[in-house]
Amino acid sequence: MTAEILGAMAAAHGTDKNGRHAYTQHYGRHLDQLRETAFNLLEIGVGGYEDPLEGGRSLRTWKDYFPLANIVGLDFYDKSAMSEDRIKIYQGSQADPKVISKILSDYDSFRVIIDDGSHRSEHVISTLLMLWQYVEPGGWYIIEDLQTSYWPMFGGAFYEKNSPLTSMGYLKSLVDGLNWSEIHQPTYSPTEFDKTLVGMHFYQNLAFLQKGDNTRGSAFVRENRFPGL
Numbered sequence: 001m002t003a004e005i006l007g008a009m010a011a012a013h014g015t016d017k018n019g020r021h022a023y024t025q026h027y028g029r030h031l032d033q034l035r036e037t038a039f040n041l042l043e044i045g046v047g048g049y050e051d052p053l054e055g056g057r058s059l060r061t062w063k064d065y066f067p068l069a070n071i072v073g074l075d076f077y078d079k080s081a082m083s084e085d086r087i088k089i090y091q092g093s094q095a096d097p098k099v100i101s102k103i104l105s106d107y108d109s110f111r112v113i114i115d116d117g118s119h120r121s122e123h124v125i126s127t128l129l130m131l132w133q134y135v136e137p138g139g140w141y142i143i144e145d146l147q148t149s150y151w152p153m154f155g156g157a158f159y160e161k162n163s164p165l166t167s168m169g170y171l172k173s174l175v176d177g178l179n180w181s182e183i184h185q186p187t188y189s190p191t192e193f194d195k196t197l198v199g200m201h202f203y204q205n206l207a208f209l210q211k212g213d214n215t216r217g218s219a220f221v222r223e224n225r226f227p228g229l
């Protein structure tokens with residue numbers, strides 16, 4: 001039901017998250033519980049590219065769907081005309097650490113981060129690496145348009161699907177970390193993703209990464225039973 005509400009809001013504002021893409025069904029399912037919560041949402045990619053008066057369609061959708069949230073946008077081009085109450089927009093590249101630092105000097109953390117920006121694999125990966133630690137526990141990091149992971153002109157590769165230099169290949173490299181406590185190598189020390197990534201949901205061209213506490217270890221490890229060894 002709430003996915004339908006979000007779909008209708010997205011259609012009213014004209015973002016392609018519903019219609020051209022079928023993303024709102026997944027957003028509705030995962031983010032519905034945040035609707036009455038006050039939190040910060042960052043979306044990379046305001047829309048409209050060079051046109052300073054075009055874009056902001058998804059930001060306005062989020063503003064309607066999350067009536068208590070602060071909506072923050074980032075775009076390579078100047079989108080200041082889209083700023084309004086509860087929508088703040090920064091200009092710069094998602095791949096520029098100085099731009100990311102500027103946002104983080106104004107916001108300590110985000111409950112939701114959406115990457116709908118350049119869709120270049122190297123940017124998708126570097127932005128995730130810069131921003132993951134600023135996703136709140138229980139929050140989400142969402143990456144759209146992952147079809148570009150297979151497109152060489154976006155830094156992707158269809159012939160090397162598991163290359164960690166492509167966005168999908170990199171995300172797949174994180175999957176085993178969900179079970180890191182089963183890696184019985186004395187020298188293995190868990191990465192930040194191992195310790196804080198608790199769920200990965202893949203859909204067509206779309207991924208939802210859920211942040212939480214993954215340090216508890218599996219039942220087998222806690223019971224000191226290692227049937228696989």
Ligand SMILES: C[S@@+](CC[C@H](N)C(=O)[O-])C[C@H]1O[C@@H](n2cnc3c(N)ncnc32)[C@H](O)[C@@H]1O
Pocket residue numbers: 014015016017043044045046047048049050055056057058059074075076077092093094095116117118119123
């Ligand atoms: C697909 S549109 C975003 C659409 C919008 N999120 C929506 O759903 O309505 C992608 C936007 O990303 C911006 N963009 C491209 N490269 C970028 C980069 N390196 N950093 C930040 N934004 C970038 C483009 O200018 C464009 O406005």
